[in-house]
Amino acid sequence: MAASTAQVLSLYRQLMKESKKFPSYNYRTYALRRVQDAFRANRSVEDPKMVEQLLNQGRDNLDMIRRQVAIGKMYPTQKTIVEG
Amino acid sequence: MMSKTVTTKLLGSMRGFPSHRMNYAQSAVARELIKSRELEKDDLRPLYMDFQATTPMDPRVLDAMLPYQVNYYGNPHSRTHAYGWESESAMEKARKQVADLIAADPREIVFTSGATESNNMSIKGVARFYKSKKKHVITTQTEHKCVLDSCRVLEAEGFDITYLPVKTNGLVDLQLLEETIRQDTSLVSVMTVNNEIGVRQPVEDIGRICRSRNVFFHTDAAQAVGKIPINVTDWKVDLMSISGHKIYGPKGVGALYVRRRPRVRMEPLQNGGGQERGLRSGTVPTPLAVGLGAACEIAQQELEYDHSRVSMLANRLLRKIMSEIPDVVMNGDPEQRYPGCINLSFAYVEGESLLMALKDVALSSGSACTSASLEPSYVLRAIGTDEDLAHSSIRFGIGRFSTEAEVDYTADKCIQQVKRLREMSPLWEMVQEGIDLKSIKWTQH
Numbered sequence: 223m224a225a226s227t228a229q230v231l232s233l234y235r236q237l238m239k240e241s242k243k244f245p246s247y248n249y250r251t252y253a254l255r256r257v258q259d260a261f262r263a264n265r266s267v268e269d270p271k272m273v274e275q276l277l278n279q280g281r282d283n284l285d286m287i288r289r290q291v292a293i294g295k296m297y298p299t300q301k302t303i304v305e306g
Numbered sequence: 307m308m309s310k311t312v313t314t315k316l317l318g319s320m321r322g323f324p325s326h327r328m329n330y331a332q333s334a335v336a337r338e339l340i341k342s343r344e345l346e347k348d349d350l351r352p353l354y355m356d357f358q359a360t361t362p363m364d365p366r367v368l369d370a371m372l373p374y375q376v377n378y379y380g381n382p383h384s385r386t387h388a389y390g391w392e393s394e395s396a397m398e399k400a401r402k403q404v405a406d407l408i409a410a411d412p413r414e415i416v417f418t419s420g421a422t423e424s425n426n427m428s429i430k431g432v433a434r435f436y437k438s439k440k441k442h443v444i445t446t447q448t449e450h451k452c453v454l455d456s457c458r459v460l461e462a463e464g465f466d467i468t469y470l471p472v473k474t475n476g477l478v479d480l481q482l483l484e485e486t487i488r489q490d491t492s493l494v495s496v497m498t499v500n501n502e503i504g505v506r507q508p509v510e511d512i513g514r515i516c517r518s519r520n521v522f523f524h525t526d527a528a529q530a531v532g533k534i535p536i537n538v539t540d541w542k543v544d545l546m547s548i549s550g551h552k553i554y555g556p557k558g559v560g561a562l563y564v565r566r567r568p569r570v571r572m573e574p575l576q577n578g579g580g581q582e583r584g585l586r587s588g589t590v591p592t593p594l595a596v597g598l599g600a601a602c603e604i605a606q607q608e609l610e611y612d613h614s615r616v617s618m619l620a621n622r623l624l625r626k627i628m629s630e631i632p633d634v635v636m637n638g639d640p641e642q643r644y645p646g647c648i649n650l651s652f653a654y655v656e657g658e659s660l661l662m663a664l665k666d667v668a669l670s671s672g673s674a675c676t677s678a679s680l681e682p683s684y685v686l687r688a689i690g691t692d693e694d695l696a697h698s699s700i701r702f703g704i705g706r707f708s709t710e711a712e713v714d715y716t717a718d719k720c721i722q723q724v725k726r727l728r729e730m731s732p733l734w735e736m737v738q739e740g741i742d743l744k745s746i747k748w749t750q751h
Contacts, residue, residue, distance in 0.1 A: 247709075248362065248707035249365055251709050252707050259611070286365065286366060289369060290365040293368070299351065300345060300347070300348070300350055300351050301351065302352070303351070303352060303353055303666045303667075303715065304709070
């Protein structure tokens with residue numbers, strides 16, 4: 223099953239949506255920035271095997287972000303100065 | 307909060323005191339005004355700009371560690387059941403991840419409790435093993451406390467230690483190093499990146515010199531691993547200390563690289579069941595080792611990205627501060643450095659007052675102000691910083707998770723507070739009037 227643009231975009235949107243939920247300012251900004259930069263950097267990858275591999279990495283990262291967001295919410299703390 | 311006029315009058319009444327006494331007065335006033343305390347529930351957390359002290363764990367590292375804290379809790383040295391086997395497999399995978407980051411063989415990595423233990427092990431272990439024929443060890447004056455203290459212990463055991471001075475830019479003089487190496491030198495220890503001023507030593511040249519003279523070369527790379535590319539073979543390094551909590555890994559774990567070819571022999575510091583090639587007995591903490599391995603793998607993948615981002619943020623901070631306020635000195639070589647560690651001295655401002663005024667930002671000063679003697683940092687003294695400037699130094703740390711907003715806030719706050727503190731300073735007034743402070747003869751009252 224070849225990866226389609228729709229799949230890539232869907233993964234991107236899911237990653238950004240989950241990353242926004244990080245309670246920690248630093249983790250949140252890092253995740254959003256890193257996801258965006260990673261997708262930009264790999265924009266012109268053609269090889270379907272490579273694309274599939276990258277998508278799988280993205281999906282693993284999505285699961286990781288979900289878990290870490292949940293953990294962050296379990297141990298809440300105050301906001302940082304730049305957020306307030 | 308004391309009013310500005312009262313503070314000015316108080317400091318003004320101290321006219322005639324020598325400058326270091328003036329700084330003490332400024333800091334005593336600051337200490338009265340702010341009592342240190344933990345954050346209240348409704349306070350906002352300060353920005354973290356102290357990445358040299360420690361780093362937050364990367365979420366990916368915590369994610370890798372948790373299974374080994376919850377379900378896979380076996381002892382990696384248990385040979386008889388699945389709990390042991392899966393734990394051992396995780397430990398060996400982590401070992402490979404650490405080794406790959408520094409281009410070493412996994413068999414050359416020993417897990418320890420941190421860089422302090424690795425430093426102790428290498429310096430004491432190697433020196434003591436070769437003590438019958440070789441009694442000389444060389445290190446520098448800007449090393450981490452644990453290295454200097456280990457050398458002090460060796461001195462008490464009868465070894466000869468040379469503490470090499472550094473140039474004013476913080477770098478080791480290679481000529482001087484070559485001249486100092488003797489027939490009976492067993493070890494040279496020079497850190498790769500300094501934790502206070504960020505300078506990067508010429509480790510490739512030092513390694514070449516040591517290899518040619520048949521001397522072991524140990525480097526404390528706690529601040530360098532994962533931040534700059536490292537290759538222990540190219541650098542001709544024989545021993546390297548690695549710290550987990552400086553590279554977004556867990557606290558309480560580190561590693562020591564010990565070269566196998568040519569073999570480095572050392573007396574173990576911690577004896578017991580013979581784990582870690584007999585060099586460091588004790589159960590290897592699997593979750594921590596897994597965390598260190600994950601941190602190293604992530605660092606390797608993110609090295610270029612992090613480095614360019616940290617450089618960009620560091621330039622942003624420096625440019626902002628340097629363009630708005632005069633009389634700011636950056637300590638350490640401007641080129642041979644890791645960009646994420648910036649140590650600035652603000653003339654005519656006392657370091658601790660500035661830190662207290664910047665309570666929204668978590669920073670560190672270059673001097674051990676908390677010590678009763680108010681001694682300036684030995685690193686700053688070693689690079690020849692004036693005592694006044696040494697008391698006025700602040701270390702800014704930038705890392706993987708720093709943002710532009712944090713850097714901008716820090717720069718703006720710093721500029722604002724330096725201007726405010728200088729306005730209160732009679733010394734600054736005198737400098738503005740064109741008086742040369744060095745020409746003043748201070749009298750006692």
